[in-house]
Every structure is written in structure tokens, then in C-alpha cells.
Amino acid sequence: MREKDKLTTTHDRRDEIGRRLGVIGDTRQGVGVREDGTPAIVWLPVAPGGEVKIEYKKESFKVEPFYIAQYQVTYAQYRAFVQAPGGYQNPEWWQGFPKKYQPQELRNQSTRLTNYPRDTISWYQSVAFTRWVNSRLRGLELAQPGGGSKPLVVGGNAQIRLPTEWEWQWAAQGGEEERKYPWGGWQEGYANTEGAGLNRVTAVGMYPQGAAKCGALDMSGNLREWCLNKYQKPEEVAVDDSDDSRVVRGGSFGSTLALASCVYRGSSGADSGLSGFGFRVVLCETSSYDALHIPSVLFAE
Numbered sequence: 531m532r533e534k535d536k537l538t539t540t541h542d543r544r545d546e547i548g549r550r551l552g553v554i555g556d557t558r559q560g561v562g563v564r565e566d567g568t569p570a571i572v573w574l575p576v577a578p579g580g581e582v583k584i585e586y587k588k589e590s591f592k593v594e595p596f597y598i599a600q601y602q603v604t605y606a607q608y609r610a611f612v613q614a615p616g617g618y619q620n621p622e623w624w625q626g627f628p629k630k631y632q633p634q635e636l637r638n639q640s641t642r643l644t645n646y647p648r649d650t651i652s653w654y655q656s657v658a659f660t661r662w663v664n665s666r667l668r669g670l671e672l673a674q675p676g677g678g679s680k681p682l683v684v685g686g687n688a689q690i691r692l693p694t695e696w697e698w699q700w701a702a703q704g705g706e707e708e709r710k711y712p713w714g715g716w717q718e719g720y721a722n723t724e725g726a727g728l729n730r731v732t733a734v735g736m737y738p739q740g741a742a743k744c745g746a747l748d749m750s751g752n753l754r755e756w757c758l759n760k761y762q763k764p765e766e767v768a769v770d771d772s773d774d775s776r777v778v779r780g781g782s783f784g785s786t787l788a789l790a791s792c793v794y795r796g797s798s799g800a801d802s803g804l805s806g807f808g809f810r811v812v813l814c815e816t817s818s819y820d821a822l823h824i825p826s827v828l829f830a831e
Contacts, residue, residue: 531547531551533547534547534735534736534737534738535738535739537719537739539719540719541719541722541726541727541728542728544722544732544736544737545728545730545732545736547733547736548643548645548646548732548733548734548736549641549643549733551645551733552641552643552644552645552646552733553643556644556645556733558645558735559572560572560599560600560601561601561604561606561644561645561734561735562604562606562607562644562645563606563607563610567610567613567614568610568663568666568667569603569607569610569611569663569666570607571599571600571607571663571811572599572600572601573597573598573599573600573672573813574597574598574599574600574744574745574746575595575596575597575675575676575744576595576596576597576598576675576697576700576701576744577595577596577675577676577677578595578676578705579592579593579594579595579596579676579700580592580593580700580705581593582696582699582700583707584695584696584699584764584793584795585793585794585795586795587764591694591696591764593696593697593700594676594814594815594817595674595675595676596675596693596697596812596813596814596815597672597675597682597812597813597814598693598697598701598744598746598810598811598812598813599746599810599811599812600735600745600746600747601647601734601735601746601747601748601810602647602648602734602748602752602753602755602808602809602810603647603648603656603659603808603809603810603811604644604645604646604647604648604734605639605641605642605643605644605645605646605647605648606644606645607648608648608651608659609644609648611658611659611662611663612636614662614666617662618633618636618658618662619633620662621633622661623658623659623661623662624654624658625769626769626770626771627654627769627771627800628771628801629771631652631654631801633655633658634652634654634655634658634801634803636655637650637651637803638650640730640731640805641730641731643733645733645734646731646732646733646734647731647734647748647752647753647808648808648809649731649753649805649806649807649808650803650804650805650807651756651803651807651808651809652800652801652802652803652807653692653756653776653798653800653801653802654800654801655803656692656756656809657691657692657758657769659809659811660690660691660692660811663690663811664684664685664689664690664691667684667690668684668685669683669684669685670683670684670813671683671684672688672813674815682813682815684813687815687816687817688813688814688815688816689813689814689816690811690812690813691758691811691812691814692756692757692758692809692811692812693757693758693810693811693812694757694758694759694764694767695757695758695759695764695777695779695795696764697812697814698749698755698757698779698780699779699792699793701742701744701746701749702742702746702749702750702779702780702792703742703792703793704742704743704744705743706743709792710791710792710793711740711750711790711791711792712740712741712742712743712746712749712750712792713739713740713741713742716787717739717740719737719739720737720739720740720750721737721740721748721750721751721752721790722736722737722748722751722752722783723750723751723781723782723783723784723785723786723787723790724783724784724785724786724787725787726751726783728783729783729784730783731752731753731782731783731805731806732752732783734747734748734752735747735748737751737752746810748780749780749792750780750781750790750791750792751780751781751782751783751785751790752780752782752783752808753780753782753783753806753807753808754778754779754780754781754782754785754796754806754807754808755778755779755780755808755809755810756776756777756778756807756808756809757776757777757778757779758776759776759777760774760775760776760777761774761775761776761777761795761797762774762775764777773799773800774800775797775798775799775800776797776798776799776800777795777796777797778796778797778798778807779794779795779796781794781796782806782807783806784806785806
């Protein structure tokens with residue numbers, strides 16, 4: 531485990547370490563599930579808030595303090611959703627999507643090890659997971675990430691969902707507009723991108739030196755991450771049955787340095803489940819998206 535913390539550890543060795551952990555049992559917090567089958571997510575505060583400018587758009591987007599998951603959702607965590615009674619097949623989690631995707635057929639994981647991020651996943655399947663997690667973690671209480679006396683309570687004044695791309699970018703850059711990658715300027719060996727030469731996904735968290743300021747890992751490379759909002763109309767974040775493309779951020783194991791930067795905006799159809807697509811979740815106060823006219827991300831308007 532300590533070997534992955536060394537800058538001299540090669541990409542191939544990091545890949546091997548992750549695979550071995552997956553075989554013997556990865557006990558790191560935030561990778562697996564609790565005894566009751568609920569995803570064990572490590573929540574990292576992202577504070578203070580601020581304003582973000584996204585690529586190709588003139589307007590700024592306001593970000594309130596929030597929590598972000600340390601890791602991309604893992605195979606073990608998504609499998610818990612698939613196998614749970616009232617999980618993947620529950621029509622409640624698929625409301626508002628096109629009828630043919632209620633539910634959407636799930637494609638096979640590229641590497642079926644519990645500590646790998648769940649890949650080959652669509653936006654619809656990502657949102658369905660967040661709806662289920664909200665129900666399972668209802669009542670979870672966390673302190674206000676930006677300070678304050680009133681805690682955040684899932685199912686009360688807080689909700690788990692996909693991040694908007696401006697929330698994602700704010701977390702990746704640590705609020706520093708000039709920061710090109712989560713750790714700063716490009717450094718070889720800090721992320722699983724095209725230059726690593728692996729051409730495949732690794733277990734989560736194999737590049738600790740590439741952490742964002744908040745502590746989130748793999749925000750550059752490994753898998754692209756779905757965001758809540760549409761690409762052409764980023765102010766539109768609500769669930770609907772349109773064919774509009776949704777945003778993906780962060781690049782993947784096959785991405786160039788430009789595509790793996792904090793600011794690059796990628797997109798794909800909401801039904802697309804390419805092998806390089808995954809996601810992570812955030813926990814936000816509900817008022818942080820009231821201005822976007824989303825009474826609830828859990829259900830379609």
C-alpha cells in the first residue's frame with residue numbers, strides 16, 4: 531500500500547497494486563460497502579464557495595460549499611445497487627427518463643474487481659444510482675462544509691446527486707482558476723492518462739500524489755465523470771427525456787493532457803455508456819440548486 535505513495539512507482543506497478551488489493555480485499559475507507567450493503571462513501575468538504583467560469587461560456591456560475599466523494603463510485607458500490615431489493619429494477623429510480631431506458635440495460639464492467647471504478651456507465655444509470663443512495667442514506671447528518679450551526683441532513687435539507695460541472699471544476703481546481711490539473715502544473719506519474727501507456731482503467735486512488743486540494747482522487751484521468759447539466763445549455767440540470775448531451779469531465783485512461791485538464795468540457799448522449807465513463811457523487815444543501823429550479827433531483831418535474 532505504501533508503495534503507491536512513492537513518486538517513483540511506475541504506472542504498471544500501480545496497476546498491479548490495485549489489482550492485488552482487489553483480489554485480496556481492499557479495506558480502504560470509501561471503496562466498498564457497509565455491512566448493510568450501503569455504499570461506504572468518504573465525504574470531503576469543498577469550501578469556501580465562489581464563482582466559476584466554464585470553457586466556451588461567458589457567464590459565471592456560483593458554487594456554494596458542498597461535499598464530494600473521495601473516489602469515483604466503485605464496482606462494489608454499484609453492484610450493491612444492482613443486487614439490492616428495490617435497487618436497480620425499481621421503476622422509482624428511473625422516473626423521467628425515456629421509456630426505453632426504464633431501466634436501461636447495464637453493460638458489463640471492463641474489470642470486475644470491487645475496488646475499480648464502475649465503468650461503461652451512462653448518465654441515466656448514474657442518476658438512478660444517486661436516487662437509490664439518497665433513499666439508503668436518508669438521515670445521514672454532516673456538518674455544514676462552509677461552517678454554520680445547522681447540519682446537513684440527507685432527505686431533509688441536503689441531497690446526494692451528480693455534481694454540476696461548475697461544482698466539479700471548483701473541486702478539481704481548489705477554487706484556483708489558473709490551476710490546470712488538480713495538483714497544479716502537469717507532472718508525469720500523477721494520473722492514469724494516455725501517457726501512462728496502460729490503456730485501461732486502474733483501481734481507484736492509485737495516484738495519491740494527483741489529489742485535488744480537497745483530497746478527491748482521480749479527478750484527472752482513469753475515467754471521465756458524468757456531471758448533472760447539459761452541454762449546450764449548462765443552466766439546464768433537471769432530468770428529462772430529451773436526447774440532449776450531458777457533460778463529462780476529467781478525462782480517462784485514453785485521454786491526452788488537454789482532455790484531462792480541469793477545464794476541458796466533454797459531452798456525450800445521456801444514454802451513452804462508453805468504457806471510459808464513470809461518475810462520483812456530491813452531497814449538497816438543497817438550496818444550492820434552488821436557483822436552478824430543481825425542486826428535487828430525485829424525481830422528474
